[in-house]
Amino acid sequence: DSGVTQTPKHLITATGQRVTLRCSPRSGDLSVYWYQQSLDQGLQFLIQYYNGEERAKGNILERFSAQQFPDLHSELNLSSLELGDSALYFCASSVGPGDLTFGSGTRLTVV
């Protein structure tokens, strides 16, 4: 157990729907990162939060949004889902710049 908790582990939903993925960082970590992993693209950085503030943005679609709450947990919202959004979504956390600790991921399947 890495200390980073992601829920749910699996999610199956239909095209056009909206889902929310949740992440609780490791105790003491202020930074939360979201990554998308698909077979052909590898691990793609989506967005980073530090203590509730957005700090860095990657290739995150406009249909996707995220936030980090005062208790430091984070949510990634994916809307108007398309088949191509099917992927493994990872959350990771860190104390500061350095190595990230990853959660077990949420496998999203859009049908």
Next chain:
Amino acid sequence: EDKVVQSPLSLVVHEGDTVTLNCSYEVTNFRSLLWYKQEKKAPTFLFMLTSSGIEKKSGRLSSILDKKELFSILNITATQTGDSAVYLCAVGSGGSNYKLTFGKGTLLTVNP
């Protein structure tokens, strides 16, 4: 745009062989280079390198960084079937906007 390229993309070896995995990068505001191992699920941290020429070692795994030539290698000696995994190279960049940019990984298969 930050870029991390790993080679080879896949590799099949026999137990006991030594393997070398390669990682080259182009990033703005480099801070560190990291190696992760990914088996079924979450990537797990192996090494973080920040200085050129200093080898980091953990058991049969070792890694070194060349900041002049912008590459790193990960060596695994006396491979075992349990080493079979995807090995990911990532580069840390930025200041307050720190992030890791990952390569696509090298899939290592170790056959008995």
